[in-house]
Amino acid sequence: MMPRAMEPTSLSAETIERLATALLVLDDALRVTWVNDAMADLLGVGVRRMKGQALAGLLPDGATMLETAVRRLRDGDNLVRWWHVRLTTLARDEHHVDIAMQALGPAHWLLEMHALAPSVAAPRPLSATLRGIAHEVKNPLTGLRGAAQLLTQRSADEGSRKLADMMIEEIDRLAVLADRLLSLGPGARPEPVSVYPLLERVCSLSSGRVGRIDEDYDPSLPDVYGIADRLQQLLLNLANNAIEAGADRLCLRTRVAHGVVLPAGVARTAARIDVIDNGPGVPDDLHDQLFEPMVSGREGGTGLGLALALETARDHGGDLRHVRTAEGTVFSLYLPLHRNEGTAP
Numbered sequence: 001m002m003p004r005a006m007e008p009t010s011l012s013a014e015t016i017e018r019l020a021t022a023l024l025v026l027d028d029a030l031r032v033t034w035v036n037d038a039m040a041d042l043l044g045v046g047v048r049r050m051k052g053q054a055l056a057g058l059l060p061d062g063a064t065m066l067e068t069a070v071r072r073l074r075d076g077d078n079l080v081r082w083w084h085v086r087l088t089t090l091a092r093d094e095h096h097v098d099i100a101m102q103a104l105g106p107a108h109w110l111l112e113m114h115a116l117a118p119s120v121a122a123p124r125p126l127s128a129t130l131r132g133i134a135h136e137v138k139n140p141l142t143g144l145r146g147a148a149q150l151l152t153q154r155s156a157d158e159g160s161r162k163l164a165d166m167m168i169e170e171i172d173r174l175a176v177l178a179d180r181l182l183s184l185g186p187g188a189r190p191e192p193v194s195v196y197p198l199l200e201r202v203c204s205l206s207s208g209r210v211g212r213i214d215e216d217y218d219p220s221l222p223d224v225y226g227i228a229d230r231l232q233q234l235l236l237n238l239a240n241n242a243i244e245a246g247a248d249r250l251c252l253r254t255r256v257a258h259g260v261v262l263p264a265g266v267a268r269t270a271a272r273i274d275v276i277d278n279g280p281g282v283p284d285d286l287h288d289q290l291f292e293p294m295v296s297g298r299e300g301g302t303g304l305g306l307a308l309a310l311e312t313a314r315d316h317g318g319d320l321r322h323v324r325t326a327e328g329t330v331f332s333l334y335l336p337l338h339r340n341e342g343t344a345p
Contacts, residue, residue: 022113025104030056030066033108042087042095042115055111069101070109078102081336083264083317087113098264137178145171166204173229190316192223195273198232199252206239211248218254224271224335226316231335234312234320237305238275238331247279251327260334264317267336278328290322309333 022039024032035050043050056063069080082099097113104110148171151164196217203213224231242250253274260270282290291310306320313320318335 022115024050024055024111026055026066026109026111028107030054030063030070030109039113042097042113066101073101073103073109083336084315137174141171141175141178145175170205173232176229177233190226191228193226193228193231194223195221195231195254195271198228198235199254199273201232202235202239202252205236206243206250209243210250212250214249214251216251216253218256221254221256221271222337224316224337226335230312231316234309234333235273235275237309238333241305242275242277242279242329245277245279247277247329249278249328251276256337257334260319260336262317262319262334262336263314264336267317267334269337270318271333271335271337273333273335275331275333276328281324281329282322291320 021036022042023036024039025034027033032050032053032055035047037047040047040050056066065082072080079100079102081101085097085099087095087097095115097115099114100112102110145168148164148167152161152168155161155164199215199217203215206213239250251274253276255272255274257270257272258268260267260272262270291306310320313333313335316335318333321332321334323330323332
């Protein structure tokens with residue numbers, strides 16, 4: 001039977017056990033103490049066999065994930081959420097799931113899983129064109145890094161050395177991105193990320209190319225959960241697109257948004273990061289195709305920056321949107337906030 005603490009006043013224990021939502025309860029040792037039929041079906045194992053099992057073995061880096069979640073819940077979070085987790089069942093089948101975990105009394109933890117449809121769970125395959133571009137940039141990056149290193153060694157000017165060091169950092173980041181496109185390097189694990197160092201780097205790299213950059217930040221915005229270098233590249237792509245389109249003024253703005261409908265589900269709270277520019281805007285005939293690969297409103301543009309930016313946003317459970325307002329052209333990145341997140345996807 002389910003723990004007494006789970007029994008709500010509006011639903012019977014029997015009803016809870018037959019819900020289509022996959023649910024299980026873990027004890028303080030992170031072993032299963034209760035599981036409903038939907039969870040047993042998802043994991044491909046009988047209810048009786050699940051009881052007493054350690055769930056960590058079913059998840060990639062599962063022990064670390066669960067221990068971190070328990071620590072956050074004890075520190076006051078209402079709910080901890082993971083998006084697009086690869087789940088390996090005891091029968092060695094694989095699913096992609098969204099997971100939510102919350103406290104259920106002082107020594108039990110309730111886990112809820114939602115299986116994703118294959119079209120949502122599977123990463124979007126990169127085209128041969130993108131892989132070809134990644135391959136072609138690898139060798140030039142090596143040469144550029146060597147030249148930047150020589151500048152740091154030979155220049156007596158401290159400002160020039162700092163610029164060369166920045167070049168090396170950016171070259172190394174581009175090399176990591178190229179490796180990811182080619183599937184050469186190990187995938188980075190999502191972790192808490194403060195967006196403010198990312199935005200400050202956008203300012204540093206854009207300051208010499210634009211007349212003015214305004215910063216309008218909400219200091220209460222908590223960390224997002226993601227891969228920092230991918231989010232950094234996304235924000236840089238937005239700023240670069242604006243500058244290359246002719247903008248001479250940028251505004252970087254952060255806000256907390258509520259009740260945001262995202263492709264991965266409804267986020268009760270989400271971080272909204274706006275990149276606003278005073279450029280000419282997106283041509284009317286490109287609005288519906290703006291985020292598609294090889295579509296660009298700029299002569300000589302590849303049309304890859306926004307396509308990759310959207311892919312990164314979606315891979316983080318978020319979204320990227322565009323609108324033209326009195327402020328100018330606004331690109332808004334939405335990322336779900338896991339702290340106090342209460343709406344299931």
